[in-house]
Amino acid sequence: xxxFPSPFGGSSDDSGLFDEYDEFVxxxxxxxxxxxxxxxxxxxGEHVTFHKLTQELFEERKVxxxxxxxxxxxxxxxxxxxxxxxxxxxxxxxxxVLRAEFTPTxxxxxxxxxxxxxxxxxxxxxxxxxxxxxxxxxxxRMHHQSDAINDQLEELEEKFLSTGSVTYxxxxxxxxTPMERAKQNxxxxxxxxxxxx
Numbered sequence: 001x002x003x004f005p006s007p008f009g010g011s012s013d014d015s016g017l018f019d020e021y022d023e024f025v026x027x028x029x030x031x032x033x034x035x036x037x038x039x040x041x042x043x044x045g046e047h048v049t050f051h052k053l054t055q056e057l058f059e060e061r062k063v064x065x066x067x068x069x070x071x072x073x074x075x076x077x078x079x080x081x082x083x084x085x086x087x088x089x090x091x092x093x094x095x096x097v098l099r100a101e102f103t104p105t106x107x108x109x110x111x112x113x114x115x116x117x118x119x120x121x122x123x124x125x126x127x128x129x130x131x132x133x134x135x136x137x138x139x140x141r142m143h144h145q146s147d148a149i150n151d152q153l154e155e156l157e158e159k160f161l162s163t164g165s166v167t168y169x170x171x172x173x174x175x176x177t178p179m180e181r182a183k184q185n186x187x188x189x190x191x192x193x194x195x196x197x
Contacts, residue, residue: 019077021052028079030103032087035138039089039099050088050098051076053130054123061122065111072115081105086119096133098123103140112139113149120156125166134161 019025024044032041042050055073058064063072076085084105091097100119104112116137123135137153139146160166 017079018074019079021055021073021077022048023077024048028082029076030083030085030087030101030140032089033101033103033140033142035101035140036087036089036099039092042088042090047088050130051086054086057122057126057129058119060126061118063115063118063122065115067105067111072119075105091136096131098130098132098135100135100137101140102137104143107142107144109143112143113145113152116149116153117156120153120160121166124160 019028024047026043051073055071058071058073064070065072065075068075068078073086075081078084084103087101087103089099089101091099100123102112102116102119104115116139120135120137123130123132123137127133127135134157136157139149139153143149156166
């Protein structure tokens with residue numbers, strides 16, 4: 001894999017800074033949060049298998065963390081951010097639905113909105129690559145805008161279920177906050193099924 005420059009010095013493939021994609025290291029992963037409570041959380045080989053696929057899908061759809069300049073799937077492996085990344089759980093009453101909860105590195109991470117939308121579009125737009133009919137995505141409650149982000153993710157999910165499209169973004173007043181500007185920039189007219197997000 002190409003080594004990208006890192007804000008911490010060196011490159012993104014520096015030995016010792018990242019776990020391997022075939023490793024499950026619980027102490028380097030976020031604790032499952034409210035969205036996964038009561039569902040079957042993936043661990044060990046199941047987590048590894050789905051997260052390796054996630055790396056491929058995120059690479060194809062260019063779901064990149066611009067702060068660290070790497071594929072977002074690498075955040076789970078980054079030993080400098082042991083409580084950030086994705087955890088997964090199969091829904092207790094429907095094994096064809098996977099829940100994915102994203103915990104950012106800080107409660108004020110400005111990319112959380114874009115990264116969760118991009119993740120949803122990668123997993124559901126390329127759903128022929130995995131065994132789930134739907135991957136539901138939410139931001140962890142620790143993020144200061146998790147309610148607004150999760151409301152939009154829920155609308156995106158509902159639209160996907162009714163149309164099969166992953167490009168829908170709800171209409172609404174567009175103001176001057178970063179999240180509102182992001183909503184405007186992600187309207188369907190800006191992209192299609194092959195758009196990065």
